[in-house]
Amino acid sequence: MSETEARALRNEIKKYVDAADERMLRIVFSMLEADAEKDWWDDLPEEVKASIDEGIKDIEEGRFITHEEFMKRHNR
Structure with missing residues (x-):
């Protein structure tokens, strides 16, 4: 993935996070924590x-x- 593609993906993800309800935020956060604990x-x-x-x-x-x-x- 190029840096330009990665930046575009980050921006799209930020849009979803900004619009997400609390339940979805907790789900995403749990996924990120699990990945960090590899x-x-x-x-x-x-x-x-x-x-x-x-x-x-x-x-x-x-x-x-x-x-x-x-x-x-x-x-x-």
């Missing part, structure tokens, strides 16, 4: 998701150390 997980690259899943599996299988143990091992 799960960030969906935007992650597949290799990042796989790495996170691998880390979770490691934790579930006991392959981890605590922060305190890490600090002791590395003299911090």
Whole structure:
């Protein structure tokens, strides 16, 4: 969509919003809120998701150390 088309669409939407009753405003607002709450997980690259899943599996299988143990091992 070009910038000109986007601007025209925004203007049309504004006309509808300005004329909408309270019920319709609440419906539109709910749709906008739901879209804004999109799960960030969906935007992650597949290799990042796989790495996170691998880390979770490691934790579930006991392959981890605590922060305190890490600090002791590395003299911090």
